[in-house]
Amino acid sequence: YSLSIRDLDHNTGEGVKHYRIRNMDNGGFYITAKISFSSLKELVQHHVRETDGLCTKLGKPCQSRAPQKPWWQDEWEIPRESLKLLRRLGAGQFGEVWMGEYNNDREVAIKKLKMGTMSVEAFLAEANMMKNLQHPRLVRLFAVVTQEP
Missing domain, CATH: 3.30.200.20 (Phosphorylase Kinase; domain 1)
Known part of the structure; x- marks a missing residue:
């Protein structure tokens, strides 16, 4: 899985940053090794509240x-x-x-x-x-x- 975040780069304008979501052997998920989650939903909910290694907190989803x-x-x-x-x-x-x-x-x-x-x-x-x-x-x-x- 991957997580793509729209991020404003003050030098070049708007940009997108991509983060790889890795699977753990026990079935969990993580982006950075310091914190893991039992589900993708839990990972997303956490990053709505905290950046924890991302460029910004997660806001509303991009319109598909x-x-x-x-x-x-x-x-x-x-x-x-x-x-x-x-x-x-x-x-x-x-x-x-x-x-x-x-x-x-x-x-x-x-x-x-x-x-x-x-x-x-x-x-x-x-x-x-x-x-x-x-x-x-x-x-x-x-x-x-x-x-x-």
């Missing part, structure tokens, strides 16, 4: 993001609005390839599927496979957009 779709192990889904199509590079049986920008600062190739040529499930299965492929002569998958225009 909505969970990704069950098939997705990582956060590969991006909003359609973050992409800008600049120039069409080519077209084929399943769609078009465009040169574009991601968040107005990263040049990317965008594969745009023709409607009805591939099911969403087949597209996602292909994307899931492609995210693990890495080779100097292959374009690396950066992200996917599944929402309809």
Whole structure:
């Protein structure tokens, strides 16, 4: 387990510090060897009251993001609005390839599927496979957009 704490660094601005929560042989947990806890809940409750080696006391939990779709192990889904199509590079049986920008600062190739040529499930299965492929002569998958225009 790990504990991540949002901490204000006066030199660089906001930051996050990570603490490893270690398991004890007898089933307990600890962050620093000087104090251990029988449960994770007990560890958290203690650090709400005391710093004991952390950068700060624990406050309210950070707001968590909505969970990704069950098939997705990582956060590969991006909003359609973050992409800008600049120039069409080519077209084929399943769609078009465009040169574009991601968040107005990263040049990317965008594969745009023709409607009805591939099911969403087949597209996602292909994307899931492609995210693990890495080779100097292959374009690396950066992200996917599944929402309809």
